[in-house]
Amino acid sequence: MQTRLREHLRLRIAVNESALLDIFHATLARCSPARLTCSRLSGEELKSLGGLEVDLVAVGKCAAGLIDGASSMLKTGRIFIAVPSGYVASISNDPGAEIVEGSHPELSESSFRAGERLIAFVESANRPIVFLISGGSSACVEIPLRPWFEEADLIAANHALLRSGLPISAINLVRRHLSAIKGGRLGALAPPGSVTMIYSDVSPGRASDVGSGPTLPDASTNEQAARVLRSLDDSLCMAIADRLSSSAEPPRSSNASRVVLIADNTTLLAAAAKEAGHLGLETQIMEDELEGDVSVAVQRLVARLEATSPRRLLIAGGEPTVVVRGAGTGGRCSELALRFALACEESGLKASALFAGSDGLDGNTDAAGIVLSCEGRDPLDRASIEKALANSDSFPLARHLGSEVLSGPTGNNLRDIYLMARN
Secondary structure: OOHHHHHHHHHOOOOOHHHHHHHHHHHHHOHHHHHHHHHHOOOOOHHHHHHOOOEEEEEEEEHHHHHHHHHOEEEEEEEEEEOOOOOOOOOOOOOOOOOEEOOOOOHHHHHHHHHHHHHHHOOOOOOOOOEEEEHHHHOOOOOOOOOOHHHHOOOOOOOOHHOOOOOHHHHHHHHHHOEEEOOOOOOOOOOOEEEEEEEEOOOOOOOOHHHHHHOOOOOOOHHHHHHHHHHOOOHHHHHHHHHHHHOOOOOOOOOOEEEEEEEEEHHHHHHHHHHHHHOOOOOOEEEOOOOOHHHHHHHHHHHHOOOOOOOEEEEEEEOOOOOOOOOOOOOOHOOOHEEEEHHHHHHHOOEEEEEEEHHHHOHHHHHHEEEEEOOOOOOOHHHHHHHHHHOOOOOHHHHHHEEEEEEOOOOOOOOEEEEEEOO
């Protein structure tokens, strides 16, 4: 990889698609959950855990990697892992670990069965638990907050929320109030002295949004959650909102409320800058993560890139919101790529860019995202692009304009990363 990148620089050509792919894959390796968990546990902040025997609970897309890191540093008793189906579930250090699979992003029967086993594990613990929480936890493990809600209620609400285009903070606010696990309810069942470690796929400072905060105290109210549901103009969600008015508020404390951040999107972007910088590339990081509507996010990216020196790598991250409008194929990154190509043509900007999810999967595709060059091509077929966007079918056209970024599930989940350079 380094030889190829040095050749790009020696020839003084524009940063091309191959170079962007190399930086992307090297960045993921630098940010592996196991590596970063080991680093965090070796610091002074968690030194007190070194002499204790603890149980480990890891939930989410990165559960296996987080367990590998933690179990290599701590004296461990029992281990529980819950991971979405299709993501890495095996670990290297303890063949006796209890491993369950749930679904993602939709809820399914497997999610509820995984939730039941998680609750049973935590309730039976007689030593402190180190909870390792990563993205994908919200759908992976779930139990309805009875008697007010049933499994069908949670399935319907989750489905409507996922298609709404609402920010993840609003989605997880609702989830916390319908669940017997989220909003601190799992942490309330843990033994005293338990700790939460978070490998974050949300905005900085919003730890309670990772997995909908199963072990973190929650100060939000039922009425706030009800307002989100009513905004969807969905009859089933309206009925659920009405029931929220008479349901119990979440607990205000947790036995695992000591929270330590392992990594977040800023960690990912800094790693990308190091990978590029060590090889001689100048870099610039966009400090504000991209959130909100995807069309607005693209305009921000293009404006920033136009103000960036040619051949300087612009690095950005986040997770813009996409409203699902049809039954097509694609996700945030493929829609960003398609809109980026269109915006570059409109402005006359020549650039190479990569848009990819650090978890290795973009929406309902098998790709992490798209890498493309916005120069030397025939004029774009705007009518086809608009039709694709209207049907949430961005991936086929984006792949035609560039190439898909293939990695498979990476075991990483620190939001999306966007690498761009003017040519």
